[in-house]
Amino acid sequence: MITRSPFPFQGPLAPEQVTGREELGRDLAERLLQRRVTALLGPRRYGKTSLLKRVTADLAQVGPETVWIDLYELSSMADLASAVDQGLASVTSPLARTLRDIAGSLSLRLGVLGLELARSRRDRPDPVLSLRALLRVLVRAAERQPLVVVFDEFSGIGDVKKAPGVLRTELQHHYQDLSIVFAGSQPSTMRALFTDQAEPFFAQADLVEIGPLADNAVAAVVEDGFAGTGRGAGGVVPDLVHFVDGHPQRAMQMADALWRRTDEGATATAETWEAALADVRASVDAGSERLFALLPSGQQRTLRVVANGGSVFGTAADVVDLAPGTAQAAVESLVGNGYLARGDRLQVVDPLLADWLRRRFPF
Ligand SMILES: Nc1ncnc2c1ncn2[C@@H]1O[C@H](COP(=O)(O)OP(=O)(O)O)[C@@H](O)[C@H]1O
Ligand SMILES: [Mg+2]
The missing domain is CATH 1.10.10 (Arc Repressor Mutant, subunit A)
Structure with a gap:
């Protein structure tokens, strides 16, 4: 049987895989329950999406359900409207029905906006009007049941002129009916959006930083992942912990490489660590070089x-x-x-x- 690596390092983790973020997770859950508008800031691949998936999954157990809106790589108002549409359409919980009913009462069909916006100019809906209508669906749903809205990769909005303004006008009078969290990686855009006094709706958000993973949390993930698959991480855990310096995704990538070099029943050694390091360098060096050259x-x-x-x-x-x-x-x-x-x-x-x-x- 082929065992899957216990160290996924691409994309967000499944909620139950998120560890080492207990305090921040509790803090975020508390803010969402109190309906404080929150912005979660931190570097790319530091675990923002993973942690919010975990927090919202935990909240769904006790009440509020979540609409997840992913704003990755937006370049136009049409992209933004269709991201909100996708977010509303991809809800699977009982909330889905409420959303569909409300959308129906506003003559909207969820999940098809992307197609409609791709039509010729004459036949396509106005993205701003569509966006406003979709945000109204959110607000009305929140009048019926507790609702969390996550705007993930929110820094993407920095490239769409007027988008923050539209979001603000639709949401500013309802923020106490909804739990809203914005997450984003581009520090300059996020700070500009959330500290600009000209945008009081965003400026009122509490800024919460996601920091590096604690060394003992990294060590625990590595040791548990090895032990759970019949391997030993041995004495090289401190090398890994030192090398990754709290970077969550790089920690998992290094752990994965070490794990792949360690046979079932065996324990990693200093040689295994060197080999794992060489493997990862071979896969990322070219990317570092390209980035640097630009x-x-x-x-x-x-x-x-x-x-x-x-x-x-x-x-x-x-x-x-x-x-x-x-x-x-x-x-x-x-x-x-x-x-x-x-x-x-x-x-x-x-x-x-x-x-x-x-x-x-x-x-
Ligand atoms: N709590 C955690 N413990 C261990 N690894 C984590 C944790 N959070 C994130 N990671 C690692 O980081 C990667 C990227 O996480 P993700 O949530 O997509 O980050 P972000 O949304 O900040 O870009 C995951 O695939 C995983 O390897
Ligand atoms: Mg993310």
Whole structure:
């Protein structure tokens, strides 16, 4: 029999696989029950979607059901309207019927808007009107039963002019009837949206950050995954924990590689860890190189310095000819795009990008 890897690392986890986020999960559940508009911010692949899936699954056990709206890669109002339509149409719980009934009373059929919007200009509905009508379906459903709405990948909305305004006008008088959470990865867009005083509806949201996974949580996931499939993670768990530095998705990717190199009944060794590291490097190095090549040179130099543990205003910066003004602007951009994070000090978010940078540029 072929055992499946206990370490999925692509896409969100199943709710029951989410561990190590208990405190944040409780906090989010509490906010949703109190109907506080919440924005969950954090780097890509830090587990925002996974955690919200877990929290909303837990809430559904006691009451509120969820409409999940995924705004990944929007480029137009039509994309936004059809994302909301898809979200409403993909509800499977008893709520589905309520939504269909309300939509019917507004002469809407859920799940077909994408097709309608693809018609020729003369025959297609106005996306703004469609969006407004769909948001009204949400609001009316919330009058009948407790409802959570998740807007995932909300930073996607930054590219659609006027979209925040439409959402605001439809939702601002009803936010106390609905539990709304926005999740997003692009720090600059998220911060701009949620701290802009010109948009009071969004500015009132509580900003909640999802941080790195605690080292002991990473260690526990790895050990449990190995033990549950008849393997031992042995003495290399601290190496893995140190290397991934709390990055949830990279932790699972490294654990998966280590697991694949460890036979059933066996225990991973230092050699297994080296082999796993080589496997993952082989699969991600080209991506790191492409990403790096697309950055302006000030940002490249800044990343090099930070990955090597130097200060962007110190000797290390001097060595790579990084002027303070350039470094300042580069740091802003890199933090805004989620490549760097400000913790106690500046840090490269992705440990595998940092690892590539250190191998490629020794200083
Ligand atoms: N609590 C967790 N424990 C272990 N791994 C996690 C956890 N949350 C996320 N991950 C890992 O990160 C990956 C990406 O998670 P996802 O929820 O899609 O992140 P985001 O929505 O922030 O981009 C998952 O496939 C999984 O490998
Ligand atoms: Mg996500």
